[in-house]
Amino acid sequence: MNKPIIELKDVWKIYQIGHVKIPALRGLSLSIHSGEFIAIMGKSGSGKSTLMNMVGCLDIPTKGRVNLYGDDIASFTESDLAQTRGKKIGFIFQKFNLIPTLTAFENVMLPMIFQGIPFEERKKKAQSLLSMVGLSERSAHRPGELSGGEQQRVAIARSLAIDPEIILADEPTGNLDSKTGKMVMDLIIKLHKEQKKTIIIVTHDEDVAKYAQKIKVLRDGLVIGQKK
Amino acid sequence: MMWDYFRLAFKGVKARKIRSWLTMIGIFIGVTAVVALISLGQGLQDSINEEFNKLGKNRLTVAPGGGAFLGPTSSNLAVATITEDDLDVLNRINGVDSAAGVLSKNARLEFKDEVDFINVWGFPTDKDGENMLEGISFFEIEKGRQLRSGDKYKAVIGYSIAKDTFDKEITVGSKLKIKNKIFEAVGIQKKAGTGVHDVIVRIPLETAREIYDEPEEFSTIFVLTKDGYEPADIVDEIKKELRDSREVEEGEEDFSVQTAEQTGTQLNQILDIVNIVIIGIAAISLLVGGIGIMNTMYTTVMERTSEIGVMKSVGARNSQIMFLFLVESGLLGLVGGLIGLILGLGIAKLGELLAVSMGVEIFKIHVGGYLIVGALLISFLAGTLSGLLPARQAAMMQPVDALRKND
Numbered sequence: 160m161n162k163p164i165i166e167l168k169d170v171w172k173i174y175q176i177g178h179v180k181i182p183a184l185r186g187l188s189l190s191i192h193s194g195e196f197i198a199i200m201g202k203s204g205s206g207k208s209t210l211m212n213m214v215g216c217l218d219i220p221t222k223g224r225v226n227l228y229g230d231d232i233a234s235f236t237e238s239d240l241a242q243t244r245g246k247k248i249g250f251i252f253q254k255f256n257l258i259p260t261l262t263a264f265e266n267v268m269l270p271m272i273f274q275g276i277p278f279e280e281r282k283k284k285a286q287s288l289l290s291m292v293g294l295s296e297r298s299a300h301r302p303g304e305l306s307g308g309e310q311q312r313v314a315i316a317r318s319l320a321i322d323p324e325i326i327l328a329d330e331p332t333g334n335l336d337s338k339t340g341k342m343v344m345d346l347i348i349k350l351h352k353e354q355k356k357t358i359i360i361v362t363h364d365e366d367v368a369k370y371a372q373k374i375k376v377l378r379d380g381l382v383i384g385q386k387k
Numbered sequence: 388m389m390w391d392y393f394r395l396a397f398k399g400v401k402a403r404k405i406r407s408w409l410t411m412i413g414i415f416i417g418v419t420a421v422v423a424l425i426s427l428g429q430g431l432q433d434s435i436n437e438e439f440n441k442l443g444k445n446r447l448t449v450a451p452g453g454g455a456f457l458g459p460t461s462s463n464l465a466v467a468t469i470t471e472d473d474l475d476v477l478n479r480i481n482g483v484d485s486a487a488g489v490l491s492k493n494a495r496l497e498f499k500d501e502v503d504f505i506n507v508w509g510f511p512t513d514k515d516g517e518n519m520l521e522g523i524s525f526f527e528i529e530k531g532r533q534l535r536s537g538d539k540y541k542a543v544i545g546y547s548i549a550k551d552t553f554d555k556e557i558t559v560g561s562k563l564k565i566k567n568k569i570f571e572a573v574g575i576q577k578k579a580g581t582g583v584h585d586v587i588v589r590i591p592l593e594t595a596r597e598i599y600d601e602p603e604e605f606s607t608i609f610v611l612t613k614d615g616y617e618p619a620d621i622v623d624e625i626k627k628e629l630r631d632s633r634e635v636e637e638g639e640e641d642f643s644v645q646t647a648e649q650t651g652t653q654l655n656q657i658l659d660i661v662n663i664v665i666i667g668i669a670a671i672s673l674l675v676g677g678i679g680i681m682n683t684m685y686t687t688v689m690e691r692t693s694e695i696g697v698m699k700s701v702g703a704r705n706s707q708i709m710f711l712f713l714v715e716s717g718l719l720g721l722v723g724g725l726i727g728l729i730l731g732l733g734i735a736k737l738g739e740l741l742a743v744s745m746g747v748e749i750f751k752i753h754v755g756g757y758l759i760v761g762a763l764l765i766s767f768l769a770g771t772l773s774g775l776l777p778a779r780q781a782a783m784m785q786p787v788d789a790l791r792k793n794d
Contacts, residue, residue, distance in 0.1 A: 217700060217786045238704050244786075245702015256697045256790070260402040261395075270701035272391045317701065 162229070163190035164324070164357065165214055170223035172209050172380075183209040185380040186223065193324065196351045196358040198368035200386075201377035207361045208329065210377065214359060215248055215327045216240045245274055249318030249356075251347075253330035255310040257302040263289065263313045264298040270320045288316035292346060308339030315346055326350060328360040332367055344370055396715035399687065400722075406683055411723035413679035414769065417672025418727025418762050423734040424665045429753035430739065432658045438581065438749065439651035441524060444618055445484075446647050447610040449477065449625065467641035470603040476632045477608060480624055482616035487515040488605035490595050496588065497564035498553045505548055506587045507565060509595025512536045516592070519609050524577070525584035531559035531574035538591045543574040547585035547746060565590065566598045580748030618646045673765065676723065677773040684716045684777035695781050696789030705782040712778035713771055720770015721763060728762045 172184040183206045191197055191214075201207045212218040213225050216232055219240075225232045227243060235243065250256075257266045267285040276284075289298045292312040302310050311331060318326055328347060332340030348370055350356045360371060368374050374386040400407045451467040469488075477486040490509035495502060510516055512534045520526045520533060526543075534543055542563065549557040549572075557563065561572045570590065579585050596602055612621045622644045629642055688695070695708060703711075735752045742750040 212787050215700070217790070238706070241699065241702055241704040241707075244700060245704075250700045252790075256693070256700075258694055258697060260398045269698070272395070273698070273701065273703045273707055278391075321702065 161192060164193045164228055165189075165191040165359075166224075166226040167210075167213065168224045168226070170210075170213060170220045170225060172206075172213070172218070173221045183380055184213075184220070187377075187381055189375065189382060191357065191359065193357055194351075194355050196348075196370070196372045197360070198371035198374045199359065199361045199377060200363060200365075200368050200374055202363065205377040206380040207377050209380075211327055211329050211359070211361050214325075215250060216243045241273075245270060246321055247323050247325060249321070249323040249326045251311070251314050251318050251326065251328040251331045253333040255302070255307070255314045255334070257310055257313055257317070259302050262299050262301055263294060263305065263309075263316075266302070266313055267298075267316045267320055270317060274321055284320060285316070288319055289313070291319075292316045306339070307335050308342060311335060311339075311343050312346065315343070315350075319350070323356075325357045325359065328358065330362055330364075331360065332362070332364065337366075340367070392711055392714045393718070395711055396718050399691075399715050400718055403687065406686070407719060410679050410683040410719050411726065414673070414676035414720055414723030414766055415727035415730065417669060417676055418724050418766055419730040419734065420672065421665055421669040422728050422731025422758060422762055423738070424668075425662070425758055426732065426735040426752045426754050427738050428658055428661055428665065429755065429758075430735075430751050432655060433753050434747075434749045434751065435651060435654050435658075439647045442647045443522065444646065444648055445612045445614070447612065447618060447622060447625070447644060448650075449473065449486075449608040449610060449629070449642060449644050450606070451642050468604045469608060469642055470605060472603075472632065473629060473642075474605065474608055476628050477610060477625060480621070480628055482613050482621045482624065484611040484613045485515040485518045486608055486610045487511045487513075487519040488592070488608045490592060490599070490601060490604060491587075491606040492595065492599055492601075494565050494588070495567075496548070496552075497567075498557060498561070499555050501553045503548075503552050505545075505552070507595065508587050508589045509592040509599075510534060510589045511592045512538055518611055525579040525581060526589075527577045528574045529577040531572070533574055534589060534591055538573070539594050540568060540570050541573045541591065541594075542570040543576060543589040544572050545585045545587045546576050546578040548588060549575045552586075568598055578748070580746070582742075582745065582747035585746055618648070622646060622649075673769045676766075677720075677769045680716050680719050680770050680773040681777060683719065684712065684774045685780070687715070688712065688777045688781040691781075692784065692789050692792040695784055696786050696792065699784070699786035700790060708784075709778045709782035712781050713774050716774025716778065717767050717771040720773070721767040723770070724763050724766025727766065728759060731762075 167187055167189045169186045169188055170184050171182065171186055174181045174183055187206070187210065199207050199210060209218070213220055216227065219233050227247070232240065258269065261269065264285055267288055268281045271281040271284065286295070289295050292315055294309060294312055294316070297305060297309060302313070305313065331347065332343055335343060344367060347358060347360070351358045360367065362368050372387065375382050376384040376386065449469060451469050474486055474488050477483055488511065492507050494505060494507040496505045513536060528543070529546070534541060542565070544557050557572055557575070559572055559575060563570055563572065565588065576584070610625070612618050625644050626640065630637060630640065633641070635641060698708060732754060739750060739752045
């Protein structure tokens with residue numbers, strides 16, 4: 160296989176709460192290659208969300224290296240990190256995290272606004288993405304008027320707006336019933352198979368994790384095992 | 388691109404309607420007051436300047452006590468008097484072309500069994516009186532003629548008195564009673580619109596002296612200076628001569644001499660001070676409004692912490708978040724300013740209509756482009772500046788912390 164696009168080497172993340180230092184990651188190492196579908200499993204407090212934040216450039220490690228396409232994100236400026244998030248990574252959150260004052264259509268356009276993409280192009284892209292997730296008719300609705308499953312599909316469309324290579328999904332089905340959860344997972348699988356996206360999914364649900372090619376199991380801030 | 392930020396900011400403002408309105412009220416009350424006061428004040432200043440320019444620089448007034456250029460009415464209150472003796476003194480001064488004294492009295496005017504109380508001016512009908520009327524639009528005749536030498540118990544009627552005061556209109560040839568003496572209207576004045584000259588009745592000075600039994604006194608003396616003389620020098624000369632003849636010390640004059648220009652300048656100075664006070668009020672109210680915006684923006688940033696996290700996670704840079712919130716606070720200021728501007732102009736216009744309905748038709752509000760642009764620009768800037776700290780706080784948030792907010 161080629162060089163990994165994401166490479167974590169001996170990554171530590173220590174949170175300081177008052178005088179107490181709490182290590183969330185303790186020397187974790189992990190490599191992810193382009194086009195992989197990886198699930199990260201672990202109980203709450205195992206460090207899986209912290210790991211997700213590192214990979215997503217939302218946070219930088221206390222110690223160790225997180226290399227994204229060969230660059231150490233610790234050396235990035237805040238603006239570089241934002242650029243990387245905006246261009247390379249699509250996020251899908253457990254709580255959907257749509258902007259409540261914007262319509263589904265506008266939510267999908269939002270990442271493109273920050274990239275300075277012209278309106279006509281944004282519009283076309285947002286329309287095609289909403290139709291891909293089957294929500295063309297709901298595009299003028301605000302998140303409050305959409306069901307949980309619909310909101311998550313809008314969020315998936317949003318994560319694809321800037322054509323990222325990497326999709327990070329943090330408990331994408333955590334707030335959905337099993338039927339809509341299945342629908343969302345089908346979409347994510349489709350992204351992997353048809354669009355060759357690199358998918359990293361954080362979950363504690365075996366049923367979700369089983370779709371992945373590899374399952375990494377975390378405990379106490381370390382990878383303690385790999386299924387598959 | 389700017390447009391997108393404006394749209395996003397507008398949605399943010401719209402989503403919190405009540406709070407946004409309350410915040411904007413903080414801005415627009417100040418702007419309303421300032422815009423209304425400035426356009427009224429400027430209008431007043433313009434009208435006054437226009438009137439004094441019309442009068443010309445070579446006109447002076449001499450009045451007992453304090454000066455009153457537009458008319459002799461207020462001199463009724465003064466204790467000291469000016470008389471025919473003073474007029475003689477004035478007529479002897481070099482540089483004085485002509486001088487004419489006016490006696491003004493409040494009078495009971497009766498017309499076709501209706502009664503009203505108005506202001507009667509006893510106006511000289513000699514050559515000096517004619518000189519005085521020449522070139523002053525306030526006293527021009529619409530119908531009939533001016534008073535002339537030899538007239539007795541004739542009257543020239545102010546426009547409003549002729550048209551509006553009584554049920555029936557007074558026309559040339561109408562008979563009316565002043566102090567129970569019968570007068571014949573020989574002329575009707577044109578509309579002056581000054582608020583003073585439309586509500587007087589002019590009668591010959593000798594007739595006024597007769598019916599009021601005032602053989603000597605004047606309310607005001609109007610003076611025309613000769614060409615080639617500086618009016619201000621003539622003022623000094625008049626003061627000196629009158630001090631001598633009236634035996635008063637310099638600085639203790641019981642009369643006043645003013646040029647049209649001086650009176651105008653004095654009024655302008657007062658209005659300038661009023662303007663400075665208005666600008667002070669504006670500054671304070673904008674400061675208070677700005678603090679209101681800052682408060683609102685801090686609350687908004689707090690409330691939308693997780694949204695900020697989301698925007699950062701989809702690639703918004705710190706500068707873009709900062710800009711977005713600055714536009715939002717600027718928008719609060721700008722819309723507040725716009726509402727204030729419209730309300731302020733509306734109030735000023737009402738003031739103008741009120742003034743016109745009270746007979747001051749020369750009064751027009753002055754709405755300068757600088758006022759419109761200034762009001763909008765300053766309120767936008769006040770909004771933006773007030774948003775600076777809250778927007779910075781939003782921009783500097785760590786994306787992880789911000790996202791965690793909604794857990």
